[in-house]
Amino acid sequence: MEKLKRVVGVAFVDNGKLLIVRSQRSSTTNSWTLVGGGIETGETEITAALREVNEEVGRGFEFCEEDLLPIMCFKEAAASDSDVIIEMNMFLATKPIHVSLIPNDEILDYHWYSLGETEYNLSTSIRDHFLPYAIQRGLIF
Numbered sequence: 001m002e003k004l005k006r007v008v009g010v011a012f013v014d015n016g017k018l019l020i021v022r023s024q025r026s027s028t029t030n031s032w033t034l035v036g037g038g039i040e041t042g043e044t045e046i047t048a049a050l051r052e053v054n055e056e057v058g059r060g061f062e063f064c065e066e067d068l069l070p071i072m073c074f075k076e077a078a079a080s081d082s083d084v085i086i087e088m089n090m091f092l093a094t095k096p097i098h099v100s101l102i103p104n105d106e107i108l109d110y111h112w113y114s115l116g117e118t119e120y121n122l123s124t125s126i127r128d129h130f131l132p133y134a135i136q137r138g139l140i141f
Contacts, residue, residue, distance in 0.1 A: 003083065004084075004087060005086050005087070006087045006089070007036060007037060007078075007087065007089070008052060008091065009034035009088055009090045009125055010034055010068070011071075011134070012096070013134065016141040017112040018112070018130070019097070019112055019113075020122065021035055021107050021110055023056075025080045029079055031079045031080075031121045032122055032123060034090070036052045037056075050068075053093075061097060067093055073087065076124055077124075079123040079124065090125070115141060
C-alpha cells in the first residue's frame with residue numbers, strides 16, 4: 001500500500017534561473033529539488049513553506065506569507081522514495097534571496113539552474129510541473 005505525504009515546494013527564481021537544492025534525502029536518488037519538505041502535524045501549507053524556507057535558506061533571510069504565491073498542487077511519486085506518493089503544494093517566492101547560501105546539515109548543495117543544463121537530475125516536480133509553468137510565463141530562460 002502506498003503512503004501519502006503532504007509536502008510543500010518553494011520556487012525561487014532570479015534572473016531567469018531557478019534555485020535547486022540537493023538535500024540529504026534527495027541525494028539518495030541523486031536528484032535536485034526545490035526548497036521545501038513535509039507538512040508537519042498542525043501546520044498549514046503556508047506555515048510549512050515558511051518553516052522550510054527558514055530551515056533551508058535561513059541566515060537572517062526574512063520571509064513572510066506575503067512573499068509566497070500559490071501556483072499549483074499535484075500528486076506524484078516522491079523523488080526520494082517511489083513507494084511514497086506526495087501531494088505537492090507549490091509556491092513561487094516573490095522575494096529574491098539576498099543572503100549567502102551555505103550548505104548545512106539538511107542541504108548539501110545549492111545551484112541556480114538555467115534551462116539546458118544537463119548535469120542536474122531534476123525531480124519530476126521541477127521537470128514535469130514547475131518548468132513548463134515557468135517557461136510559459138517567461139520566468140526561466
